[in-house]
Amino acid sequence: MPNLHNYLITFALGASILASPMVLAAQEGRFGYGSPASAEQIAGWDIDVRPDGQGLPPGEGSVEDGEELYEEKCALCHGSFGESVSGYPALAGGGGSLTDPRPKKTVGSYWRYTSTLWDYIHRAMPFTQPESLSDDEVYAITAYVLHLNDIVDYEFVLTRDNLTEVRLPNEDNFIPDQRPDTRNKRCMKRCKDPADVKVASEAAAYVPEGGPDALYSEVEAQEDGIVTTVTGNGVYERHCALCHADGIGGAPAIGDTSAWSARIEQGLDVLYRHAIEGYSGEDGIMPPKGGFVNLSDSEVGLAVDYIVEQSQ
Amino acid sequence: MQKQQQLDQLVRSVAESGEKLNGAERRHFLKNGLALLGGAGLVSAASGVAAQAMPPGIPSWTKSLGSAVNTNPYGMPSPHEAGLQRRTVEWLTADKIASVSFTPLADLKGIITPSGVVFERYHAGLPDVDPNQHRLMIHGMVDRPLIFSMEDLMRFPSVSMIRFLECPANGGMEWRAAQMDRLQFSHGMLSCCEWTGVLLSTLLQECGVQKGAKWILAEGSDGSHMSRSIPMEKAMDDALIVYAQNGEALRPEQGYPVRLINPGWEGNTCVKWLRRLEIGDQPWYHREETSKYTDLLPSGKAREFTFVQEANSVLTNPCPEKPLTKPGKLWVEGLAWSGRGRIKHVDVSFDGGVSWREARFTSVVEPRALTRFGVEWDWNGNPALLQSRAVDETGYVQPTYSQLRDARGSSSIYHKNAIHTWKLNSDGSVVNAQLA
Numbered sequence: 001m002p003n004l005h006n007y008l009i010t011f012a013l014g015a016s017i018l019a020s021p022m023v024l025a026a027q028e029g030r031f032g033y034g035s036p037a038s039a040e041q042i043a044g045w046d047i048d049v050r051p052d053g054q055g056l057p058p059g060e061g062s063v064e065d066g067e068e069l070y071e072e073k074c075a076l077c078h079g080s081f082g083e084s085v086s087g088y089p090a091l092a093g094g095g096g097s098l099t100d101p102r103p104k105k106t107v108g109s110y111w112r113y114t115s116t117l118w119d120y121i122h123r124a125m126p127f128t129q130p131e132s133l134s135d136d137e138v139y140a141i142t143a144y145v146l147h148l149n150d151i152v153d154y155e156f157v158l159t160r161d162n163l164t165e166v167r168l169p170n171e172d173n174f175i176p177d178q179r180p181d182t183r184n185k186r187c188m189k190r191c192k193d194p195a196d197v198k199v200a201s202e203a204a205a206y207v208p209e210g211g212p213d214a215l216y217s218e219v220e221a222q223e224d225g226i227v228t229t230v231t232g233n234g235v236y237e238r239h240c241a242l243c244h245a246d247g248i249g250g251a252p253a254i255g256d257t258s259a260w261s262a263r264i265e266q267g268l269d270v271l272y273r274h275a276i277e278g279y280s281g282e283d284g285i286m287p288p289k290g291g292f293v294n295l296s297d298s299e300v301g302l303a304v305d306y307i308v309e310q311s312q
Numbered sequence: 313m314q315k316q317q318q319l320d321q322l323v324r325s326v327a328e329s330g331e332k333l334n335g336a337e338r339r340h341f342l343k344n345g346l347a348l349l350g351g352a353g354l355v356s357a358a359s360g361v362a363a364q365a366m367p368p369g370i371p372s373w374t375k376s377l378g379s380a381v382n383t384n385p386y387g388m389p390s391p392h393e394a395g396l397q398r399r400t401v402e403w404l405t406a407d408k409i410a411s412v413s414f415t416p417l418a419d420l421k422g423i424i425t426p427s428g429v430v431f432e433r434y435h436a437g438l439p440d441v442d443p444n445q446h447r448l449m450i451h452g453m454v455d456r457p458l459i460f461s462m463e464d465l466m467r468f469p470s471v472s473m474i475r476f477l478e479c480p481a482n483g484g485m486e487w488r489a490a491q492m493d494r495l496q497f498s499h500g501m502l503s504c505c506e507w508t509g510v511l512l513s514t515l516l517q518e519c520g521v522q523k524g525a526k527w528i529l530a531e532g533s534d535g536s537h538m539s540r541s542i543p544m545e546k547a548m549d550d551a552l553i554v555y556a557q558n559g560e561a562l563r564p565e566q567g568y569p570v571r572l573i574n575p576g577w578e579g580n581t582c583v584k585w586l587r588r589l590e591i592g593d594q595p596w597y598h599r600e601e602t603s604k605y606t607d608l609l610p611s612g613k614a615r616e617f618t619f620v621q622e623a624n625s626v627l628t629n630p631c632p633e634k635p636l637t638k639p640g641k642l643w644v645e646g647l648a649w650s651g652r653g654r655i656k657h658v659d660v661s662f663d664g665g666v667s668w669r670e671a672r673f674t675s676v677v678e679p680r681a682l683t684r685f686g687v688e689w690d691w692n693g694n695p696a697l698l699q700s701r702a703v704d705e706t707g708y709v710q711p712t713y714s715q716l717r718d719a720r721g722s723s724s725i726y727h728k729n730a731i732h733t734w735k736l737n738s739d740g741s742v743v744n745a746q747l748a
Contacts, residue, residue, distance in 0.1 A: 030518050033467050034458035041459065042451045045588055048529055048539065050596050077406075087406035098612040103723050105603065110614075112602045120599040123537040127410070130436065130535040174606065177618045179727075181719040182711035186703055188659065188668045196748075197664035197697065199735060201489035203498075203744035206632035296402045 047131075049119040053164040056118065060159040061140025063147040069137055070144045073126045082106065082148040086234040092148040095169065108149030112174055114166045118142045139163075232306025235299045239290055244307060250284020252311075260311035271308065275300050395419070398429050401497055404485075409437040410536075412479065414500030417626075417647070418633035423474070423675045423682040425503035427558050432565045433479055433501070433579065435600075436535030441585055443569035446533065448553070452591035455520030462569050465555060468510040468518075473552065474681045475575040476504040476649045477582060478621050480605060480726040487722040490733075490746045495631040498732070498744055504649070504682035505566075507573050509554035512547045516591075525591045529598075530572050533587035540581045541595035542574065546619070550575050553586070576651030576680035577619040578726075580605060610721035623650035623710050624729040625658055625685075625702035636740035639693035645674070645686035650704035654678070657703040658685040664697035664733065664747055665712070671700070679705075691736075697747065698734040713746055 025032030049055035071080065079085045082092030094104030103109075107117055122138045124130050133141070143158035146166060152158070158166070236244070236254070247253035252260055263271065276297050278288035289295045365371035389396060398413040405411040415431040432438070443462045451457035479501035485491045492498040512528075521544075528547050532538040542551065552573045555562060562568040567584025574581045580600060595601070595617070607615040625648035630636050648655045654677050659668035675684035685700070702710045711719075713730040735745035 025518075031468060033464045034460040034518065035464075037449055037451055037457035037459045042449065042457060045449055046451070046590065047537065048531070048590060048596055048598070050592075050594065052594075098608060098614075099610065101723070103608060105608070107603075110603060110608075112616075113597050116597055116599055116602050119596075120603075123539065124436065124535065124599075127436070130537065173613050174602070174616045175613050177615050177620075179615075179618065179620065179622060180708055182715045184701075184709040184711045184715055186657070186659070186701075186709050188670075190666065191668065192666055194663065194666050197666060198748040199697075199733075199745050200748040201746045202735060203490040204493045205741060205743055206494045298402065 047119075047123055049115045049122070051113040051115045051164070053115065053160070056115070056160045056163060057135045058160055059135035059139050060157055061136050061138070061143050062157045063140075063143045063152065063154050065136075066140035066142070066144025066147070069141050073133075074141065077127065082145065085237060091145050098170070098173070106149070107145055108151060108169060110170050111168050112171050114142070114146070114163055114168060117145060118163060121145075232302035232304070232309075235295065235303040236306050239295060240303050240307065243290070250281075251286070252283075254307050254310050257311055260308070264308055264312065268304070268308070271304050272297075272301050275304050396426075396429060398431065399496055399500075401492070410435050412481075412501060414496045415503050416496050417500050417502065417628055418495045418631050420628070423504050423647070423684050424558065425505055425682075427505065427560070427563045427566070430477070430503040430505065430557075430563070430566060431479070431501050434534070434536075435538050438564055439534045439585055440564070441533065441568060446569050446585075446587070448570060448586060448588070450515060450519045450589045450591070452529075452589075453522040453525040453593065454516075454591050455522060456518070458519050460515070462555065465510055465553065465570060468514055470508055471511055471552060472506055472508040472556075473550075473575065474504065474506045474676075474678050475573060476502065476621075476680060476682045477573070477579050478502045478624075478649070478651075479580065480578040480618070480621065483728040483730075483732075484725045486730075486744075486746070487717075487725065487728055490744045492744060494633050494744070495626065495628060496633065499626045501579070502647075502649075502682075505557045506559065507552055507554045508556035508559075509552045509570070509573070512551040512553055512572070512589075513549075515553060515589075516547060519591075521591055524593050527592050527595050529588070529590040529592065529596050530581070530583040530586060531588040531590075532567075532583045533585045538580070538583050538600065539596065539598045540583060540601055541598070541617075542572075542581060543617075543619075546574055546577070574619070576621060576653075578605060578621065581619060605726060607720065607724040607726050609724065615724075618727060619651075621649075621651035622727065622729050623652065623655070623702045623704040623708050624648070625655075625700040625710060626732050627660070627698055627700050627734055630698070630736060630740075630742045631734060632742045632744060635742050636691060636736065638740070639691045641688060641690050643686055644689045644698070645684065646671075646700050648683045648685055648700070648702040649681065650702065650706075650708070651680055652708065653680065653705040655683040655685075655702055656705045656707075658683075659701045659703075660685075660687045660689075661699045661701070662689060662696045665699055665731070668701065693738055695738050696736045697745070698736055698742075699731050701731050 022032040046055070077085055077088035078091050082090060084090035090104065090106050092106055092108055094106045094109035097104045097109055111117065118138055121141055122131070122133065126132065139158045143152060143156055146152045146158070147154060147156065151168065152166065243251040244254050247256065247259075252263065274286055276289060279286040289300050396416055396419050398415065400408070400411065400413045411434065413432045415425055416429055420426070446462060448460045448465065449457070450460070482501035483498060486498060526544050528542045528544065530540055530542055552575070553570060554567070554573045555570050557563060557566055562571060567586065570586050571584040572582050572586050601616065607618050609615065625646055627644060627646035628634070629643070629645050636642065644660060646658070648658045658671045660671050661668045669687055671685040671687040673683060674686050677683050710729060710731055716728065716730045733745045733747055735743045737743065
């Protein structure tokens with residue numbers, strides 16, 4: 001039974017409140033919170049693309065145009081041939097490697113749909129400037145990555161209309177989740193012969209922090225599918241080559257045996273220390289870690305090893 | 313005589329400076345500091361310092377006033393706990409922007425992970441999001457496409473649940489052999505918090521999902537625009553749009569101001585800094601659900617949309633970071649969790665899996681949450697192989713490495729949930745090991 005208060009409010013506000021969205025929502029069992037999203041608002045954020053082409057904007061890009069863009073915006077990390085630099089993902093190669101002990105998963109060897117490539121470049125690349133590419137640029141770079149994988153030829157022009165027709169070699173090799181796929185039993189006693197209990201592998205012993213930070217040689221790791229190989233070559237190319245490739249600012253150039261022989265004679269420990277802590281000499285200044293202070297000591301050490309190896 | 317006094321003074325100052333450090337650092341510092349002074353008079357001087365504080369002595373903090381209320385308006389852990397930190401493995405990723413840090417599991421108690429040490433995983437770094445300008449848009453196959461402000465989201469009925477969050481690559485470095493030297497790195501892409509927010513099903517009801525809608529694309533507002541396709545069944549079951557963690561606003565590292573949590577599922581489906589949900593009739597097959605987060609099998613086929621984190625467990629004491637100091641009775645404990653529901657049993661073995669003893673639960677047992685277990689053990693000082701084995705309420709028993717490799721080979725990267733072995737040496741040190 002309506003009380004006087006409700007009656008008065010209804011009387012005072014009359015029909016106008018009955019037509020408001022909040023009341024309509026309440027009548028339909030909704031809360032009525034939030035604001036309607038306009039077509040224009042949705043268009044500003046709706047960037048996703050599906051394998052059937054839904055979401056692709058008008059546009060086109062040639063392999064030829066893509067080559068130039070790729071060299072400018074992508075090759076620094078992914079390599080001129082999509083081979084990967086400094087641990088960033090390889091984009092090409094690895095065909096037929098999925099059954100190998102060390103599979104190489106690339107666009108050509110592993111990815112399922114061309115639309116994924118367009119979507120990802122558009123949404124997240126270049127790494128340092130996401131959503132900076134025009135739609136035509138995304139088409140062109142996508143076309144070039146397809147070309148690096150021998151999927152389209154050099155004359156190819158990728159468009160909204162033909163993108164879904166470009167099929168990737170590994171499309172049919174994905175299957176649904178089949179787990180649980182193990183059948184262990186909850187055995188409590190005499191579950192196996194004690195003679196069969198053998199240690200197959202052991203990790204390094206834990207060294208508390210502050211312990212020796214041993215320089216490692218070449219470490220291969222995997223995480224989230226990123227197969228990362230930290231190499232002295234990689235660290236050198238990305239960080240040291242800026243000066244040491246050509247001997248800029250008094251830096252001894254890599255491969256210049258006469259410039260390096262006296263330095264190498266001091267021993268690796270001295271070279272490591274100078275590279276890590278910095279060094280001022282008659283020829284110029286080596287900033288600590290070349291200015292890339294985010295590099296670990298180990299990475300700098302690997303780069304020193306590489307430079308020495310190339311300069312003897 | 314004077315020389316002895318100077319020495320005592322020096323030793324005392326070394327010991328007091330050392331108090332500001334954490335356990336391992338202090339031991340290291342003391343050892344080095346004392347070594348510098350030579351051996352003379354050390355025992356008496358060092359024990360003299362200790363005797364000031366411990367019974368029958370009276371410590372300095374007992375004989376003075378402490379600091380005032382609100383000295384720290386937002387309280388922090390004791391400086392003596394400075395060793396409790398997320399840590400990274402430098403060689404794991406190409407840079408520190410698209411990378412991961414690990415939860416320090418060895419030093420945590422109970423089942424709740426303190427917000428400040430929950431592992432991080434970014435695909436384009438940690439964005440600084442302004443909550444007043446942040447919006448969540450829901451559109452696609454809905455009757456009413458809507459945009460929600462944070463204020464809007466917090467007006468809906470709220471739900472809190474304690475759930476674990478785990479990266480599917482947790483332990484992925486161990487597929488081929490034991491590799492990581494400590495618990496933090498072998499299992500630390502794992503956490504458990506109380507998450508508070510509004511059920512995704514509530515928001516979908518508000519928008520009016522159309523007939524034929526089967527999938528939802530969740531997308532982040534960070535530079536990677538992290539995106540995953542989520543089946544409608546999960547959205548209507550327990551998926552939560554989360555704005556609070558352990559009683560306060562989400563931490564930036566965890567998606568401030570709003571993220572998705574799909575309880576029991578791959579951490580990366582729980583999109584952070586969530587800006588958009590698009591409703592559709594099929595999945596999007598984006599990069600993070602085809603190129604990554606698919607499980608490659610020896611046949612060359614790969615499983616996709618492998619959402620569930622299956623039952624898993626690990627011993628947290630002892631572990632490489634928590635070696636044993638002497639034989640005798642001790643409390644062995646660890647954590648168990650299952651993306652399919654509650655943990656039903658945890659068994660512990662000290663002989664590499666020949667015999668097992670059922671452990672006791674020492675925490676609440678929530679579905680899809682970390683569960684703390686423990687068992688008393690009398691260590692006789694001999695080497696031992698310690699393992700734990702979780703069984704969840706579906707009857708699923710955590711597998712051995714050989715069972716897992718028989719089913720999936722060793723290149724699938726994700727979803728490694730094998731029974732883990734700690735090799736306990738007679739000196740009390742503990743090493744990550746795998747059995748044949």
